[in-house]
Amino acid sequence: xxxxxxxxxxxxxxxxxxxxxxxxxxxxxxxxxxxxxxxxxxxxxxxxxxxxxxxxxxxxxxxxxxxxxxxxxxxxxxxxxxxxxxxxxxxxxxxxxxxxxxxxxxxxxxxxxxxxxxxxxxxxxxxxxxxxxxxxxxxxxxxxxxxxxxxxxxxxxxxxxxxxxxxxxxxxxxxxxxxxxxxxxxxxxxxxxxxxxxxxxxxxxxxxxxxxxxxxxxxxxxxxxxxxxxxxxxxxxxxxxxxxxxxxxxxxxxxxxxxxxxxxxxxxxxxxxxxxxxxxxxxxxx
Amino acid sequence: xxxxxxxxxxxxxxxxxxxxxxxxxxxxxxxxxxxxxxxxxxxxxxxxxxxxxxxxxxxxxxxxxxxxxxxxxxxxxxxxxxxxxxxxxxxxxxxxxxxxxxxxxxxxxxxxxxxxxxxxxxxxxxxxxxxxxxxxxxxxxxxxxxxxxxxxxxxxxxxxxxxxxxxxxxxxxxxxxxxxxxxxxxxxxxxxxxxxxxxxxxxxxxxxxxxxxxxxxxxxxxxxxxxxxxxxxxxxxxxxxxxxxxxxxxxxxxxxxxxxxxxxxxxxxxx
Numbered sequence: 001x002x003x004x005x006x007x008x009x010x011x012x013x014x015x016x017x018x019x020x021x022x023x024x025x026x027x028x029x030x031x032x033x034x035x036x037x038x039x040x041x042x043x044x045x046x047x048x049x050x051x052x053x054x055x056x057x058x059x060x061x062x063x064x065x066x067x068x069x070x071x072x073x074x075x076x077x078x079x080x081x082x083x084x085x086x087x088x089x090x091x092x093x094x095x096x097x098x099x100x101x102x103x104x105x106x107x108x109x110x111x112x113x114x115x116x117x118x119x120x121x122x123x124x125x126x127x128x129x130x131x132x133x134x135x136x137x138x139x140x141x142x143x144x145x146x147x148x149x150x151x152x153x154x155x156x157x158x159x160x161x162x163x164x165x166x167x168x169x170x171x172x173x174x175x176x177x178x179x180x181x182x183x184x185x186x187x188x189x190x191x192x193x194x195x196x197x198x199x200x201x202x203x204x205x206x207x208x209x210x211x212x213x214x215x216x217x218x219x220x221x222x223x224x225x226x227x228x229x230x231x232x233x234x235x236x237x238x239x240x241x242x243x244x245x246x247x248x249x250x251x252x253x254x255x256x257x258x259x260x261x262x263x264x265x266x267x268x269x270x271x272x273x274x275x276x277x278x279x280x281x282x283x284x285x286x
Numbered sequence: 287x288x289x290x291x292x293x294x295x296x297x298x299x300x301x302x303x304x305x306x307x308x309x310x311x312x313x314x315x316x317x318x319x320x321x322x323x324x325x326x327x328x329x330x331x332x333x334x335x336x337x338x339x340x341x342x343x344x345x346x347x348x349x350x351x352x353x354x355x356x357x358x359x360x361x362x363x364x365x366x367x368x369x370x371x372x373x374x375x376x377x378x379x380x381x382x383x384x385x386x387x388x389x390x391x392x393x394x395x396x397x398x399x400x401x402x403x404x405x406x407x408x409x410x411x412x413x414x415x416x417x418x419x420x421x422x423x424x425x426x427x428x429x430x431x432x433x434x435x436x437x438x439x440x441x442x443x444x445x446x447x448x449x450x451x452x453x454x455x456x457x458x459x460x461x462x463x464x465x466x467x468x469x470x471x472x473x474x475x476x477x478x479x480x481x482x483x484x485x486x487x488x489x490x491x492x493x494x495x496x497x498x499x500x501x502x503x504x505x506x507x508x509x510x511x512x513x514x515x516x517x518x519x520x521x522x523x524x525x526x527x528x529x530x531x532x533x534x535x536x537x538x539x540x541x542x543x544x545x546x547x548x549x550x551x552x553x554x555x556x557x
Contacts, residue, residue: 007367014364015376017357018439022379025436029394032401047401083294090291105547110298112490113539114497116513117532120520121301124308127524158301161294212385219387221500226520236389236500243393243504256393267385 030260036253047249055254062255065238072149072224072234073217076156077210083157084164084209089198091165092172093180104169111162119155119226126151126227147229155223160216164209171205172198211270215263235259302536309529326530336531339515343496346427346511350434351492357435358442359484363476365443366450383440392504395433399425399505425507433501438491442484445550449483450476482549489546493539 040050059066091103110118124130126145135143145151175198183193221236235255242252312323330336365376403423414420453476461471499513506514512535519528 011364011368014360018361018376018443021357021432021436021439022376022383025391025395025432026379026383029398032398033394036397086287087291087294090287094287101551105544105551106295107298108547109540109543110302112493112497112543113302114499114513114532114535116497116499116516117305117535118301120516120524120528120532121305123520124524125301125304158297161298215385216387219389221389236387239389239393240503243396249397252393253397256390260390263386 033253034257036250037257039250039253041248041250055251056258058251059254059258062235062238065233065235068224068232069218069234069236072152072156072232073214073220076153076160076217077214079153080157080160080164080213081206081210084161085168085206088165088168088172088205092169092175093177104166107162107165109162111160115159115222119159119222122151122155122158123226126154146227147231149228149232151227152224152232155227156217156220159223160213163212163216167208167212168202168205171202171208175201207270207273211267214266218259218263218266305529305536306533308526309533311526311529313526326526327534330527330530330534333527335510335515336512336527339510339512342427342509343512346430346434346502347492347495349427349431350438350495351488353431353435354438354442354491355484355488358439358487359446359480361439362443362446362450362480365447380440380443383436384444388437388498388500389504391433391436392501395429395501396425396504399429425505426509429505429507430502430509430511431495433505434491434495434498438487438494441490441494442487445483445487445490446480449480453479486546486549489542489549493542493546497535497539 036047037055038051038053040048040052040054042048087107091100091107095103123146126132128146130145132143132145135141179197179201180193183197188196218234219236220234221240224232224234224237225240239252239255239259242248242255308319309326310322310324311319312325313320361376365373368376403425407420407422410422411420457475457479458471461475462468466474497513498511499517502511502514503517512531516528516531516535519525
């Protein structure tokens with residue numbers, strides 16, 4: 001009895017700092033933002049306590065940011081998926097065990113290095129004196145790459161590819177190789193084996209990767225800011241504008257709350273669609 | 287298949303290579319390669335704004351990583367024995383903290399802290415004696431460290447918990463059977479086994495905090511971290527100086543990351 005009691009005191013003590021963090025840095029700030037989103041903006045730009053849906057009613061003013069985000073995020077996620085899948089498959093099934101760790105680390109490492117610098121690199125490459133200059137040498141003149149949807153998609157795939165490869169790799173690696181052989185022995189063509197055995201069994205990884213990339217893209221700011229040149233802006237860019245430049249916090253809060261709701265709906269859908277989806281980014285980054 | 291994979295690796299690493307190459311450019315223009323020189327490194331490192339923001343970033347990253355390693359490890363140890371609704375609650379919060387985009391953390395922290403300061407500062411001013419300047423809470427180092435720690439602490443919990451799960455239970459039972467105190471069991475059996483995970487957590491936390499732009503952008507107040515400095519100089523135009531700073535930042539994170547990856551994997555592979 002006393003031993004048990006001591007144990008539970010220890011548990012509480014060990015969890016106190018973490019609980020404080022979750023309470024004061026996550027839960028309470030969320031509540032404050034929700035309260036702000038029902039408030040009004042004062043003449044000088046501050047917040048006036050109130051209970052109105054005006055901010056939400058005003059959301060269509062930023063419709064373009066919504067439509068852009070909800071176009072680029074799903075398409076960007078899909079592009080990352082189709083580029084990541086073959087690599088994940090290669091790493092999990094084909095490559096020699098000796099090289100696997102090294103090759104895997106090489107995929108993960110870029111994800112953890114500065115997204116800022118990596119996105120900046122593409123300003124450099126796609127900008128006036130990068131690839132377009134090279135294309136001029138072979139006679140293709142006047143091709144503009146930076147500040148186009150193409151540039152934004154390149155930035156998205158470049159930034160989030162590693163996050164897509166890893167969960168797919170994990171699910172493919174767990175796959176029982178005997179199943180592939182069995183399918184072969186039973187006369188399945190490689191294509192049929194892939195469609196009927198490999199792909200369905202790797203779906204948890206695909207779903208996890210897609211969800212993680214999609215959520216992060218919904219909040220993306222840097223990629224459209226650097227590669228979209230002000231013409232292609234996401235919700236993240238609208239939020240930076242509202243909180244940092246034009247300082248309309250109540251409206252910004254309504255936008256942020258809406259963004260979080262869209263993300264929560266996506267995650268719940270994902271949880272429903274895939275069973276055993278409890279280890280998302282848990283196992284996908286490390 | 288093999289060619290395809292090589293192409294993807296090239297896609298991942300060529301942009302990084304280009305930044306590194308052009309950081310050694312001796313020309314005055316960023317995209318006009320004229321010859322090798324380390325001139326821009328000298329320029330970057332003698333720029334007081336760069337050095338100041340670098341020091342700010344290092345202090346914040348070190349504080350966030352240290353805090354996360356301690357609190358995250360403590361929480362992972364406590365959660366390991368926990369079951370029931372509290373466990374579900376904590377798992378949910380950890381999951382949310384890791385998955386949520388940085389911009390949402392930045393905004394919520396900014397709004398909540400500014401609101402809290404608006405309430406606390408007048409009270410502090412009242413409490414202080416006449417004539418003495420009362421302390422004024424504002425955004426700065428502490429707010430960035432606290433906001434980064436939300437993510438990095440959860441990261442350490444996940445890493446350490448995975449290591450605890452893979453630990454050899456028999457050793458702990460043996461230690462208890464041999465009448466070791468719980469503290470001694472922890473210190474001599476558990477800690478050495480989970481230490482690589484804690485170190486990896488520290489390094490990944492450090493890297494995350496050092497590289498973060500968006501959270502700091504919202505809550506750093508008047509302080510400038512290195513990513514904020516780089517962001518505003520890119521906005522002003524590309525110079526080879528940015529390439530040099532970028533290369534330093536990349537090299538720095540690469541070293542920490544590769545160390546972390548090998549700390550995490552070394553033991554798993556040996557099995």
